[in-house]
Amino acid sequence: MVRIICLLIGYVFGLFQTAYFYGKAHGIDIRQHGSGNAGTTNTLRVLGTKAGLIVFAGDCLKCMAAVWLVRLLFGGTYHNIIYLLCLYAGAGAILGHNYPFYLKFRGGKGIAATAGMVLSFQPWFILTGVLLFFVPFFTTHLVSLGSLLVYAGLMIQLVIFGQTGFFAEMTQGQLIEMYLLFGCLLVLAYWKHRENIVRLLHGNERKTYLLKKNKVQAEGEQTEKEQTEKEQTEKE
Numbered sequence: 001m002v003r004i005i006c007l008l009i010g011y012v013f014g015l016f017q018t019a020y021f022y023g024k025a026h027g028i029d030i031r032q033h034g035s036g037n038a039g040t041t042n043t044l045r046v047l048g049t050k051a052g053l054i055v056f057a058g059d060c061l062k063c064m065a066a067v068w069l070v071r072l073l074f075g076g077t078y079h080n081i082i083y084l085l086c087l088y089a090g091a092g093a094i095l096g097h098n099y100p101f102y103l104k105f106r107g108g109k110g111i112a113a114t115a116g117m118v119l120s121f122q123p124w125f126i127l128t129g130v131l132l133f134f135v136p137f138f139t140t141h142l143v144s145l146g147s148l149l150v151y152a153g154l155m156i157q158l159v160i161f162g163q164t165g166f167f168a169e170m171t172q173g174q175l176i177e178m179y180l181l182f183g184c185l186l187v188l189a190y191w192k193h194r195e196n197i198v199r200l201l202h203g204n205e206r207k208t209y210l211l212k213k214n215k216v217q218a219e220g221e222q223t224e225k226e227q228t229e230k231e232q233t234e235k236e
Contacts, residue, residue: 002074002078002085003084003085003088006070006074006085006086006088006089006092007088007091007092007095008092009066009069009070009092010063010066010067010070010088010092010095010096011092011093011095011096012066012092013062013063013065013066013069013092013093013096014062014063014066014092014093014094014095014096014097014098014100014113015096015100015101015102016058016062017038017097017100017107018054018055018057018059018062019039019040019043019055019059019108020038020103020107022043022047022051022054022055022058023043023047026047026051028046028047030042030043030047031103031106033046034046035206037108037109038106038107038108039055039107039108039109039111039112040052040055040059040108040111040112041143041208043055044208055112056112056115059097059108059113059116060112060113060115060116060119061116062093062113062116063090063093063094063097063113063114063115063116063120064116064117064119064120066089066092067089067093067120068120069089070082070085070086070088080169081169081170081174083121083167083170083178084174084177084178086120086121087117087178087181087182088181090113090114090120090121090185091181091184091185093113093116093117094110094113094114094117094185094188097110097112097113098110098188098192109147109192110185110188110189111143111147111150111189114151114185114189115129118154122161124161124166125154125157128153128154128157129150129153129154132146132149132150132152132154133146133147133149137208140207141207141208142200142205142207142208143208144193144197144199144200144205145200145205147193148190148193148196148197151185151189151190152186155179155182155186158178158179162175162178162179163175
């Protein structure tokens with residue numbers, strides 16, 4: 001029961017759609033522009049670097065807040081499985097971010113929320129996340145590549161830490177539960193990035209820069225999206 005409560009706590013926090021609200025405050029629905037994704041990358045491309053950073057911070061903080069609340073509520077009673085409960089809270093926040101019910105389940109891809117989970121879960125995981133994301137990003141400018149590498153790297157690190165006694169108070173069964181839960185998040189992340197993966201394999205994935213050229217690219221994405229919708233309408 002406590003696991004479900006932690007998942008629900010996370011989902012409620014995850015419902016705060018930073019990109020959507022920020023876009024509305026500036027007169028647009030971010031889901032109708034660029035790639036149509038309500039997340040950091042699309043916001044950065046459409047509205048600029050400042051907007052992207054604000055959205056990233058908001059999505060990080062909502063997941064961190066969920067994890068902190070779970071620690072506060074259950075850290076004393078369930079101290080032996082608190083890492084597992086925090087992971088449930090983080091998973092809930094990612095689900096809330098990706099599938100907000102009041103936006104017809106059209107949210108983001110959960111990467112910024114995942115960053116918030118990592119930041120509040122265990123400090124040792126932060127360095128891995130930073131290296132696996134920013135090294136590929138600054139060398140290739142491919143956000144999706146960094147995001148996918150982060151998930152794979154964190155999955156490996158979680159298993160290594162678990163099997164070498166880092167989570168000493170947890171049983172092997174609880175460790176396996178934690179691996180499976182994070183594995184589900186990994187699969188979800190890769191599923192949400194399935195179109196990006198196809199473009200990566202074909203070498204035509206969109207690049208993202210911390211510069212104004214993102215606006216030109218976003219306009220190109222919007223044109224491409226409108227053309228696709230037009231073709232689908234004509235077929236119907």
